[in-house]
Structures are given as C-alpha cells and as structure tokens.
Amino acid sequence: MNLPNISLKDLKIQLGVFTLGPFSFDFPVGSLSLIRGANGSGKTSLLRCLLGRIRQSAGHINGLPHQIGSVGSEGLLMTSWTVEQNWNFILGLLGKKTEPLPSALSLIRSKRVSHLSLGQRRKAELLSLFSLSLPLYLLDEPFSPLDQSERHFFLNELKALKTKGVTIIMTTHDEDLLTEKPAAILELPRSIQS
Amino acid sequence: MRLWILLKKDLRNLSDALPPALLLGIPLILIIQFANSSSEAQKIEWKTVFWITFFISIVALLYRSFGEEHRSKNFQIYSAFKIPKQIIFISQCISHALSLFIIGFFYLWLSILFFSPSMTDIPSMFALLAVVSVCLAPIGTTLGLALQVEREFLFPLFFLPLCTPVVLAAESLSIEFSRPWLSVLLIFGLVGAFLSALVFEFFFDELSQSL
Numbered sequence: 001m002n003l004p005n006i007s008l009k010d011l012k013i014q015l016g017v018f019t020l021g022p023f024s025f026d027f028p029v030g031s032l033s034l035i036r037g038a039n040g041s042g043k044t045s046l047l048r049c050l051l052g053r054i055r056q057s058a059g060h061i062n063g064l065p066h067q068i069g070s071v072g073s074e075g076l077l078m079t080s081w082t083v084e085q086n087w088n089f090i091l092g093l094l095g096k097k098t099e100p101l102p103s104a105l106s107l108i109r110s111k112r113v114s115h116l117s118l119g120q121r122r123k124a125e126l127l128s129l130f131s132l133s134l135p136l137y138l139l140d141e142p143f144s145p146l147d148q149s150e151r152h153f154f155l156n157e158l159k160a161l162k163t164k165g166v167t168i169i170m171t172t173h174d175e176d177l178l179t180e181k182p183a184a185i186l187e188l189p190r191s192i193q194s
Numbered sequence: 195m196r197l198w199i200l201l202k203k204d205l206r207n208l209s210d211a212l213p214p215a216l217l218l219g220i221p222l223i224l225i226i227q228f229a230n231s232s233s234e235a236q237k238i239e240w241k242t243v244f245w246i247t248f249f250i251s252i253v254a255l256l257y258r259s260f261g262e263e264h265r266s267k268n269f270q271i272y273s274a275f276k277i278p279k280q281i282i283f284i285s286q287c288i289s290h291a292l293s294l295f296i297i298g299f300f301y302l303w304l305s306i307l308f309f310s311p312s313m314t315d316i317p318s319m320f321a322l323l324a325v326v327s328v329c330l331a332p333i334g335t336t337l338g339l340a341l342q343v344e345r346e347f348l349f350p351l352f353f354l355p356l357c358t359p360v361v362l363a364a365e366s367l368s369i370e371f372s373r374p375w376l377s378v379l380l381i382f383g384l385v386g387a388f389l390s391a392l393v394f395e396f397f398f399d400e401l402s403q404s405l
Binding site: 051052053054067068070075076078079085092093 | 195196198199200202203206207210262263265266267268269270271273274275276277402403
C-alpha cells in the first residue's frame with residue numbers, strides 16, 4: 001500500500017517575533033529526510049509543530065501517522081523513574097503488551113533516569129523508541145550527546161529502520177556522519193524577525 | 195487501558211508528594227491539642243481540627259500536579275502518542291481523589307488517637323471524607339496545573355479561599371446532617387469539575403508548551 005507523503009502546505013509558524021514560512025514541502029514516507037538550517041532558523045520549532053507541540057499560525061500538515069517517536073530538545077523519560085519503569089510506561093501508552101527491554105539497556109534497567117549521564121539518557125531514549133518501530137521518527141540533533149562509536153551504532157539502527165519502511169525526519173549539525181544521501185532536504189532560511 | 199496506564203503513572207508520581215502532605219499536619223494537630231482550652235465550652239471540636247489539618251495538608255499534594263512531568267520536561271510523549279487530554283485530566287482527578295482520601299484517612303486516625311472521640315461518628319466521617327476528596331480533586335488538579343509555571347507558591351493563596359465553601363460544608367456536615375450544606379458540597383463538586391474540565395486543556399497546553 002502506498003502511503004501519502006507527509007506534506008506541509010503553506011505552513012507558517014509564528015512564535016513571538018520569530019516567523020517561519022509560509023512554505024510547502026513534502027517529506028517522502030519510508031525514507032530519511034533532513035531539515036537543514038543555521039541555529040535559530042526554526043528547525044526545532046518545525047519538528048515541534050509536526051509533533052503537535054506548537055500550533056502553526058497558517059497552513060496545513062497532512063499525512064502524519066497516529067503514533068510518532070520523538071527524541072530531541074524535550075525529554076522522553078520521567079527522571080525520577082528507572083529505565084525499566086519508563087519502558088513499561090511507553091509500552092502501555094502504545095497499547096503494547098509487555099515486551100522485553102532492549103538488551104542494550106539491561107545494564108541500566110534499574111537505574112533512575114536522573115542518575116544517568118546525558119549520553120546514557122539519550123541512548124536509553126533512542127533504544128527504547130527505535131525498538132518499537134513506530135511509523136514516524138522526529139529526531140532533533142539526536143546524536144549530539146553520544147560518543148563516536150554510539151553515533152555509528154545508531155546510524156546503523158536508522159538504516160535498519162528505513163528498511164522497515166519507517167519515515168525519519170531529522171535535524172543534525174553532523175551531516176557528514178550520514179553515510180547515505182537523505183531522500184529530501186528541507187533548507188530553512190535564516191530566521192526572519194518581523 | 196490508557197487510562198489505567200496513566201493512573202498508575204500519576205499514582206507513582208504522587209507517591210513522592212504523599213510523605214510531605216502526611217507530615218505537614220502532624221505539628222498542626224499537636225499545636226492545636228496543646229493550645230486547646232480545657233473548658234468544654236471553648237474547646238475546639240476534634241472534627242474541626244481534623245478538617246483544618248486536612249485542608250492545610252492537601253496543599254502540599256495538590257500543588258504538585260504534573261510536577262514530575264514539568265521537571266522531566268517530557269510532555270511531548272502525550273502529543274507524540276496522541277493521548278486525549280480528557281483521559282489525562284480524568285486520570286489526574288482519580289489519582290488526586292485517592293491521594294486526598296489517603297491523607298484524610300491518616301489524619302482521621304491520628305485525630306482519633308489524639309482526641310479519643312466517640313467511635314460512632316467515624317463511619318460517617320469516612321463517608322464525608324470520600325465525598326470531599328472527590329469534590330476537591332478536579333479543582334485541585336487544574337489549579338495545581340495552572341500554577342505550575344513559576345507560580346507554585348501562589349497555590350495556597352488561591353486554593354484555600356476557593357475551597358472555603360467545602361471547608362464550611364465539611365465541618366458543618368460532620369457535626370450534624372444538613373441538606374443545604376450537602377447541596378453546597380455537591381454543587382461545588384459538580385461546578386468545580388465542569389469548570390476544571392473546561393479550562394484544563396488551555397492550562398495543560400500552556401504548561402507543556404512553555405518548555
């Protein structure tokens with residue numbers, strides 16, 4: 001079955017004096033797309049808008065699936081809970097029956113998230129979400145707190161997800177790390193202060 | 195299913211707020227008992243002491259509505275998994291009502307220990323406590339949420355005057371049954387739940403989008 005692209009039509013985001021758009025763009029499903037732009041150009045705002053965290057001031061977004069995996073500027077895990085408690089909570093919200101915790105998290109399963117380093121926390125977020133194969137992932141600088149070997153590990157995970165037909169929209173300042181060309185690149189202009 | 199998962203989450207998060215709420219009232223009961231007049235005519239009724247302690251103590255619990263999510267900055271999970279706001283609201287109300295009842299239950303037994311009242315009043319006090327907990331939960335949930343954005347310290351200033359009708363109704367009903375006070379309590383509960391549900395989404399978005 002051919003799923004429609006995630007399509008932005010005349011989208012405009014207004015946050016105080018910051019304005020992004022209006023612009024239109026199509027993110028092809030089942031592939032990796034990149035949002036590129038300088039700091040403050042609105043990459044995170046656009047991802048938050050796709051996630052439904054902020055409302056667009058004009059335009060439409062079509063083709064978004066019901067469940068989205070998002071990792072980035074906002075946390076995913078409850079900091080006072082253990083990794084395993086967070087995993088069970090995420091599974092429960094997705095209506096999935098108990099599934100085993102990803103094996104790479106077994107060493108930190110009973111650690112409170114607040115006791116984890118930034119890199120470990122990000123690793124826990126990415127491993128938890130990637131193992132669930134959600135239809136769409138919005139990743140905002142996902143690899144920034146990770147070390148080199150972990151970055152390569154998760155890039156391979158992204159490739160594996162793509163082969164399952166998952167759509168990935170991501171921002172990164174480490175574009176050189178990507179081993180294959182993104183299917184679409186949305187270039188955001190420098191921020192317009194009205 | 196999702197309601198059950200959210201309810202478990204809320205109860206777990208509120209369990210951190212229970213100990214302060216349970217400790218807050220103990221000095222209050224001790225002070226009132228110590229300062230209480232020995233003359234029967236001027237003595238403060240134990241039920242009055244119980245309600246004062248209860249209403250002061252629950253502030254420590256209610257002002258933390260969504261405190262854990264606010265600290266963890268993880269509101270995105272609700273929009274990412276398209277969780278309806280009504281379910282989030284209902285889950286918070288149920289968990290708050292249960293927690294309020296637990297706090298009241300604790301102070302009721304503590305009052306019995308300190309004041310040795312007649313045991314015949316106790317079942318009706320538990321029933322009244324259950325009604326009061328349900329009446330206060332929605333308004334406490336929404337007010338705690340609304341004041342979460344750098345305004346937590348204002349919670350008692352808003353909450354205590356707002357729940358004065360409930361304090362008066364609870365105190366009067368615990369002394370003798372009165373239909374008008376019961377109406378006050380039930381109308382407060384219904385109107386409070388309706389208004390809280392109405393504005394919940396606005397304050398939820400305000401808090402979650404302020405991150």
